[in-house]
Amino acid sequence: MIRWLNSTLGRGIGFFIVLELMLVPAVLYWPDFSKHIGKFRALAPLPVMRGIIDTLETGGAFAYVTGQHFFKGCNTLGVAAAVLLSVGAVAGEAHRGTLEIFLARPVSRTRLLTERYVEGALAVCLPVFASTLTIPALLEHIGEKLTYGPLLWSALHTNLLLLAIYSLGFFLSTLSRTPLAIAFALLFFTILQFALYLVERVTHWSLFRLTDVERFLEIQKRGGLDPKYWLPLAGVSLALYIASLRAFARRTP
Amino acid sequence: MVEAAAGKIVARGLTRRFGSKLALAPTDLDVGPGGVTGLLGPNGSGKTTLMRMLIGLTKPDAGEASVDGAALEGDGLAIRRRCAYAPGEIALYGELSGAQQLEFLLRGRERDAHARAEDYARRFELPLERRVHAYSHGMKRQLLFAAALAPQVRVRILDEPSEGLDPTKRGVLIELLREDAARGTTILLSSHHLGEVDRVCQRFVFIHGGKVIANESAESTAARARRLLRVAYAPHAGLAQALARAAGELAPHVRSARVRDTELLVELADDDPRGVLERLTRFDGVGAPTALEFGRASLQELYRDLYGVEAC
Numbered sequence: 001m002i003r004w005l006n007s008t009l010g011r012g013i014g015f016f017i018v019l020e021l022m023l024v025p026a027v028l029y030w031p032d033f034s035k036h037i038g039k040f041r042a043l044a045p046l047p048v049m050r051g052i053i054d055t056l057e058t059g060g061a062f063a064y065v066t067g068q069h070f071f072k073g074c075n076t077l078g079v080a081a082a083v084l085l086s087v088g089a090v091a092g093e094a095h096r097g098t099l100e101i102f103l104a105r106p107v108s109r110t111r112l113l114t115e116r117y118v119e120g121a122l123a124v125c126l127p128v129f130a131s132t133l134t135i136p137a138l139l140e141h142i143g144e145k146l147t148y149g150p151l152l153w154s155a156l157h158t159n160l161l162l163l164a165i166y167s168l169g170f171f172l173s174t175l176s177r178t179p180l181a182i183a184f185a186l187l188f189f190t191i192l193q194f195a196l197y198l199v200e201r202v203t204h205w206s207l208f209r210l211t212d213v214e215r216f217l218e219i220q221k222r223g224g225l226d227p228k229y230w231l232p233l234a235g236v237s238l239a240l241y242i243a244s245l246r247a248f249a250r251r252t253p
Numbered sequence: 254m255v256e257a258a259a260g261k262i263v264a265r266g267l268t269r270r271f272g273s274k275l276a277l278a279p280t281d282l283d284v285g286p287g288g289v290t291g292l293l294g295p296n297g298s299g300k301t302t303l304m305r306m307l308i309g310l311t312k313p314d315a316g317e318a319s320v321d322g323a324a325l326e327g328d329g330l331a332i333r334r335r336c337a338y339a340p341g342e343i344a345l346y347g348e349l350s351g352a353q354q355l356e357f358l359l360r361g362r363e364r365d366a367h368a369r370a371e372d373y374a375r376r377f378e379l380p381l382e383r384r385v386h387a388y389s390h391g392m393k394r395q396l397l398f399a400a401a402l403a404p405q406v407r408v409r410i411l412d413e414p415s416e417g418l419d420p421t422k423r424g425v426l427i428e429l430l431r432e433d434a435a436r437g438t439t440i441l442l443s444s445h446h447l448g449e450v451d452r453v454c455q456r457f458v459f460i461h462g463g464k465v466i467a468n469e470s471a472e473s474t475a476a477r478a479r480r481l482l483r484v485a486y487a488p489h490a491g492l493a494q495a496l497a498r499a500a501g502e503l504a505p506h507v508r509s510a511r512v513r514d515t516e517l518l519v520e521l522a523d524d525d526p527r528g529v530l531e532r533l534t535r536f537d538g539v540g541a542p543t544a545l546e547f548g549r550a551s552l553q554e555l556y557r558d559l560y561g562v563e564a565c
Contacts, residue, residue: 096344097342097344098344098345098346100305100310100340100341100342100344101340101342101344101345101357101358101397103310104308104310104333104338104340105333105358105359105360105361106330106333106334106360106361106362107330107360107361108328108330109328109330110328249328250312252305252310252311252312253305253310253311253340253342
């Protein structure tokens, strides 16, 4: 547990640092971006991208910051972190041949798996919350003001999608002994989802429609999460966690 | 429900298939309380599968088991709390030091188990401060053994604990096993190094092709080895058929008789070979024996000659 926690903690801190490194310049660039937004619209090659810029213009600093941090930062780095932190949980042990010593101790399988699940999930989700908490302070440097409430609701919403992807990777890990294959499959899947997002006629099929700027503007307007979105996302994670427990109970070293 | 007694390992009809391969045919086992039992057999014979099933690492397709009074149920946690296990696989976390690896292996054990494990590791002269990736194969094996010996339990299940050890370290291991058995611990020990196992075991269970083919005390096994008669003949046309006929004729008068190449292998029913030797002179078509050996077979030769199985 200590070994796993060390590596998970390290990866979580690494994820936070990279998120923050992307967030700081993006936020500080907002005044210039808002000034030249018309030029950006003219440069955008796809109708979907022009639509995003329109939304940023009408949504102001909140739309821009959530677009930069959640839609761009968390949907790319967050998905990568969710995949990398989940696929090794069980498949990594099997791949290294250490699954037998992992399971042979007098600790229940449910406990072993739950510890792994929670540690990895926290390493994915906490950095998103932590970096979100720095946004109001960063905005103050450029004379903008945003309250924590809508930002933290947006962070929670983003985390629900990341948790669902993490849970999928975790479930596949309990079935497999090749973590790399799962990682490639999941990363291919998410890249495909991004590609779908950018194509106007099929954009509504993309998973990332669930965490785009329009969704965050809805959260801001509503002052909380919409059960239409958060319930299915949380349900998927819960179902995959239960499926992981069942698969792990039958797992042979 | 199987008998659940303190210090005993009991299995009834334990069975496991991996796909179409029968890894373990319905198996009954009674070990202990106390003493060292050797689970012997060649690689792939089903020893590890049986041991893993006994502690809940592999779910049986059928059958039931109990270890130290705890029934095999769910994920086998109740059993793992009552017995210590040394796995056959020696993959460890290379990034951990020996001491940290012991801490990992002893999670869920009593507080002073770690100190005892370090004591055992010191008897093997293991550098516990060094990272495990610098350990040799034998050192990793010793570390696993030290961890399995540390918990205060009544049953230990040890999968190939001596594999990869040099003769000196193997001697230390046997000494530690004897000390543990003297405290009344029940030890089920798998090995395919028969020469060493027969020094420490009071009972042997021989497993081959997923089936238990012999289960007897060390004395009885040694007596059987002493009663093994091996008669060699010069090869010639028709020898195979003549030997098969001779084995058939001998069978009612001995415990077993079989042919291997140009040899007739006979396990006598008692210590007196004279009756069988007298019969040997009357067989047609085999010719005169070129060599005859009696009373010198090792345990390894016994299994090879009687079951046609290379145990080592």
